[in-house]
Amino acid sequence: MAEFDLIRRIRETIGAPGPGTLVGLGDDTAVYEPPGGHELLTCDAFVEGVHFRRDFATFGEIGAKCMVANVSDVAAMGGLPTRAVFSVCIPPDVTDDDVIALYEGALAVCRRHGAEIVGGDTVSSLSGLMVSIALLGAADPDRVLTRSGAVVGDAVVVTGELGGSEAGLRALVDGLPDEGRVAEAKRRHLQPSARVAEARALIEVASPHAMIDLSDGLSSDAWHIADESGVGIRLDADSVPLAPCAVDVAGRLGVDPLELALASGEEFELLATLPEGEVERAAEHVEAVTGTPMTHIGVVTNAPDGCVLARTHEATPLVRRGYEHLK
Amino acid sequence: MAEFDLIRRIRETIGAPGPGTLVGLGDDTAVYEPPGGHELLTCDAFVEGVHFRRDFATFGEIGAKCMVANVSDVAAMGGLPTRAVFSVCIPPDVTDDDVIALYEGALAVCRRHGAEIVGGDTVSSLSGLMVSIALLGAADPDRVLTRSGAVVGDAVVVTGELGGSEAGLRALVDGLPDEGRVAEAKRRHLQPSARVAEARALIEVASPHAMIDLSDGLSSDAWHIADESGVGIRLDADSVPLAPCAVDVAGRLGVDPLELALASGEEFELLATLPEGEVERAAEHVEAVTGTPMTHIGVVTNAPDGCVLARTHEATPLVRRGYEHLK
Numbered sequence: 001m002a003e004f005d006l007i008r009r010i011r012e013t014i015g016a017p018g019p020g021t022l023v024g025l026g027d028d029t030a031v032y033e034p035p036g037g038h039e040l041l042t043c044d045a046f047v048e049g050v051h052f053r054r055d056f057a058t059f060g061e062i063g064a065k066c067m068v069a070n071v072s073d074v075a076a077m078g079g080l081p082t083r084a085v086f087s088v089c090i091p092p093d094v095t096d097d098d099v100i101a102l103y104e105g106a107l108a109v110c111r112r113h114g115a116e117i118v119g120g121d122t123v124s125s126l127s128g129l130m131v132s133i134a135l136l137g138a139a140d141p142d143r144v145l146t147r148s149g150a151v152v153g154d155a156v157v158v159t160g161e162l163g164g165s166e167a168g169l170r171a172l173v174d175g176l177p178d179e180g181r182v183a184e185a186k187r188r189h190l191q192p193s194a195r196v197a198e199a200r201a202l203i204e205v206a207s208p209h210a211m212i213d214l215s216d217g218l219s220s221d222a223w224h225i226a227d228e229s230g231v232g233i234r235l236d237a238d239s240v241p242l243a244p245c246a247v248d249v250a251g252r253l254g255v256d257p258l259e260l261a262l263a264s265g266e267e268f269e270l271l272a273t274l275p276e277g278e279v280e281r282a283a284e285h286v287e288a289v290t291g292t293p294m295t296h297i298g299v300v301t302n303a304p305d306g307c308v309l310a311r312t313h314e315a316t317p318l319v320r321r322g323y324e325h326l327k
Numbered sequence: 328m329a330e331f332d333l334i335r336r337i338r339e340t341i342g343a344p345g346p347g348t349l350v351g352l353g354d355d356t357a358v359y360e361p362p363g364g365h366e367l368l369t370c371d372a373f374v375e376g377v378h379f380r381r382d383f384a385t386f387g388e389i390g391a392k393c394m395v396a397n398v399s400d401v402a403a404m405g406g407l408p409t410r411a412v413f414s415v416c417i418p419p420d421v422t423d424d425d426v427i428a429l430y431e432g433a434l435a436v437c438r439r440h441g442a443e444i445v446g447g448d449t450v451s452s453l454s455g456l457m458v459s460i461a462l463l464g465a466a467d468p469d470r471v472l473t474r475s476g477a478v479v480g481d482a483v484v485v486t487g488e489l490g491g492s493e494a495g496l497r498a499l500v501d502g503l504p505d506e507g508r509v510a511e512a513k514r515r516h517l518q519p520s521a522r523v524a525e526a527r528a529l530i531e532v533a534s535p536h537a538m539i540d541l542s543d544g545l546s547s548d549a550w551h552i553a554d555e556s557g558v559g560i561r562l563d564a565d566s567v568p569l570a571p572c573a574v575d576v577a578g579r580l581g582v583d584p585l586e587l588a589l590a591s592g593e594e595f596e597l598l599a600t601l602p603e604g605e606v607e608r609a610a611e612h613v614e615a616v617t618g619t620p621m622t623h624i625g626v627v628t629n630a631p632d633g634c635v636l637a638r639t640h641e642a643t644p645l646v647r648r649g650y651e652h653l654k
Contacts, residue, residue: 028369042355
C-alpha cells in the first residue's frame with residue numbers, strides 16, 4: 001500500500017522525537033510530557049487556489065508558510081512553539097517527493113523555532129492540495145497576551161514594515177517582471193517569517209496589554225483587538241511603516257502603498273498595545289535583539305470611537321480590508 | 328465580512344470554555360493548563376468524495392465521525408480526550424447553517440467524552456468540503472498503550488463486532504433498500520462510536536501490551552501492530568466476531584462476511600494484545616462495564632511468521648485489505 005511507503009518516508013524525514021516526546025509520528029497519537037506553565041493550541045488550514053497557487057509557490061514554500069502562520073499565532077500570545085501535527089490532502093498529480101518537500105519546508109520552520117512535528121495524516125484529495133497544521137506552544141502563565149487586554153490610552157505598536165505581502169501577491173497575480181524591488185515583494189509573500197523572538201523581546205522589557213499577529217491585514221486585525229477589548233483604536237496614517245518593496249510595487253501598479261499596508265494579510269508582523277511610557281525602551285530593545293524595527297502607529301481610544309485612520313487634516317473610519325483570498 | 332459572522336455563530340455554538348481552559352475559540356490560540364501526566368496529540372482529515380459523501384451523510388454525521396476518528400485514536404492509547412481544534416474548508420455551496428451542523432455533530436461527540444473544542448479555522452474551498460481535527464488527550468504515564476509493545480505469546484482480542492462499517496458503505500454505494508439489517512449497517516457506517524470506556528475498562532483489570540483502533544481494517548491494523556512490535560500475529564478466522572448486519576448485507580451482495588470484517592475500515596473497535604491468562608477476566612469486565620463484548624481472536628507469534636489467517640484446515644498469509652477510500 002503506497003500510503004504506508006509515504007508514511008515511512010515522512011518518518012525518516014522527521015527523524016527521532018525530541019526531548020520530552022515519548023512517541024512521535026507513527027502510532028495512534030503522539031505522547032509527550034507537557035512543559036510546565038500554560039499550553040497554547042492553534043490550527044490553520046491552507047487550501048490550493050485560496051491560500052496558495054502551485055505556479056507561484058514551491059511545495060517547500062507552501063509547507064513552510066502554513067507552519068509560519070501557526071507559529072505566528074503562538075508568537076502573538078507570547079509563547080514558544082513546541083509540537084505540531086501536519087495533515088495533507090493529496091491530489092492525484094502530487095507525488096510522494098512533493099509531499100516530502102512540503103514536510104521539509106514545515107520542518108525547517110519548526111527547527112528554526114525549536115519545535116518538532118510529532119504526527120500527521122496523509123489522505124487523498126479528489127481536487128486541490130490542502131495542508132492543515134495544528135501547533136502547540138508553551139507560555140509563561142504570567143505573560144500570556146490575548147486580543148482582549150487593550151486599555152484606553154495604550155500606545156499601539158507594530159513590528160517590521162507593512163504591505164510587502166500584499167504587494168508580492170499582486171505582483172505575482174499581475175505577472176510583474178522582477179525589476180526594482182518586485183522580486184523582494186514576491187519573496188515577502190512566499191517566504192514570510194514568524195516574529196517569535198520579537199514577541200519575547202517585547203515581553204522582556206515591557207508589559208504589553210494585548211497582541212495579535214497580522215494575518216488578516218492591519219485594518220482588520222486592529223478591529224479584532226478593538227472588538228475583543230471593548231475599545232477603539234486610532235491609527236496615524238503617516239506613522240504606518242511601509243515596506244520599500246510595497247512602495248515600489250504600488251508605484252508600478254498605480255495604487256496607494258498605504259492601502260496595500262492596510263489590506264496586507266499574511267504579514268505575520270505583531271500588532272500590540274502597551275503603556276505609552278514603555279514604547280521607546282521596548283522599540284530599542286526589540287530592534288537591538290532581533291534587528292526588527294517596532295513602530296508607534298497609534299493609540300487605544302474609547303470604544304464608541306471605533307477604529308479610525310487619522311491623516312494630517314482628518315480622521316476617517318478604518319474600513320476593514322480583510323485578506324482577500326486568491327480567487 | 329461574512330467570515331466573522333460565522334466565527335461568532337461558532338463561538339455561540341461552542342459556549343464558554345471548560346475547566347482549565349483560560350482562552351477558548353476566538354483568539355490567536357487557545358490557552359489552557361495541561362492536566363497532569365502525559366499528553367496525547369493526534370489529527371485526522373476527512374475529505375469529501377474520499378471519506379464521506381454528502382448524499383450519504385448529514386453534516387452532523389460528517390462532523391461527528393471525524394471527531395470519533397480522533398477520539399478513537401486517543402482511546403487506543405489508553406487516554407481520555409480533552410481539547411480539540413476543528414478546521415473546515417468550505418465550498419461555495421455549503422451554508423453557514425451547514426457549518427454549524429458540522430460543529431454540532433463534533434461537539435456532541437466531545438461532550439459524550441468530556442472533551443471540548445477550543446479553536447478552529449474556517450477557510451474557503453474551491454472544490455470539496457474538508458474537515459480537519461486535531462485532538463489532545465490525557466493519559467496515565469504508566470498506562471500508555473502503543474502499537475509497539477506486543478509480546479510473543481500474547482492473546483489478541485478485539486472489541487465489538489466487525490464488518491458493519493464496510494457493509495454499510497457497500498449498501499450505500501450499491502443503493503440497497505433498507506430491508507432486514509441494511510439500515511443498521513448504514514448507521515454503523517455513518518454513526519460510529521469511539522471505544523473510550525472500553526479501553527479504560529480493559530486497562531483497569533488487565534495489562535495490555537499493545538493496542539490500536541481499527542481505522543484501516545482488521546487485516547491492515549493487525550499488520551501495524553506486527554510491524555511496529557517486530558512480531559507476527561495469527562488470527563483465527565472462526566473467532567472473528569461478525570456483526571449481524573454485516574452477515575445480512577454480505578448475503579444480499581453474495582460476498583463472504585469475513586472478507587467484509589477483514590477489510591472494514593472506520594470500525595473504531597480496539598485491537599489489543601495482552602497476556603493470555605488475563606483474557607477471560609478482562610472480557611467479562613469490559614462487557615460488564617460497557618456492554619461491549621471483547622473477543623479472543625488470535626495469538627502473537629514470532630516475527631518471521633508475519634500475519635496469518637488460520638482456518639480449520641489451513642493457515643494463509645493475511646492480505647492487507649486497507650480501507651478503500653471512496654472513489
